[in-house]
Amino acid sequence: MKDKRILLMLHNRDEQALRAIIAEYGALCRSAALDILRDEQDAEECFSDALLTVWNAVPPACPENFRAYLLKILRNHALDRYKARQRGKRGNGQYPAALDELAEILPAQQNTEAAVEQREMLCAVTEFLRTLPQKQRDLFVRRYWSFSSFAELAADFHMTENNVKVTLTRLRQRLTEHLKKEELL
Template structure:
């Protein structure tokens, strides 16, 4: 079923929308959850949250890219669960490594109390991603949006793992430079 037809079912409040979305993107969303959460059961519960959130948000949303929209809901739910588990010193998956890598992007001058407003930071990240060459952007998002392992990214793109590391390394440097340059221009 085409995405357009699935979204129409959501708008018509036809519950077949949920089954259609699960059939088409269940595996995809499960992979997103599984990357962040080490536990299979947690990942399944996260998927259930995804379908519920999709039902509650479409309408009013009419996503043009259903895969990206559903994956975003899954990522949000999985991260929330991971953060709750981290507070209780549980959890695993790639999330811990991703957090550590991203800490490298925080400019040295930026202390814990100095933060861009959420909206400004999102806009800055959008500009950062827009200026990346397409392949670098895909690799960056695979790591920091999807939480894919380095090995998985290397296999997907047919790269060596050291090449993936180099690309991410450079992307993080560009992000840090951009944050450093514009992080205090509020």
């Protein structure tokens, strides 16, 4: 209900929508960004970038699940920011920058094949996650999508850290078996 109200305000270009998003999802987004960036200032800036992206994307976009939509945008921004930060640490960003420049001229054929492969991989991973119980699936996504720490997962899932680690290890093993079965590995 709140998401629909927010989307309506965004469609009406009402700036109150941004306040509503901050009120409703501010804590969640900051926490998610902080999981990736581990820096509060970066997380705050990342959240601001996500808000701007949402403001520019809606309309015309009209997501069915606004929370997931917002989190995906936030994650993209957080990962971009994280990569940029990592590049800065490595040789003042020149080496990765050169890689990026070279990547632009790579043959399109290769990119197409990689895109197909990635699409198949995404389907396989999604299919694997569908087979998992809710708790294990949430645990997996929280770890490898949101990059939550073991301590956070242990607290949120009422498990011990060791239990979280063991569970994730088993899930990775099962994912490997599933991908091998699908001939993706």
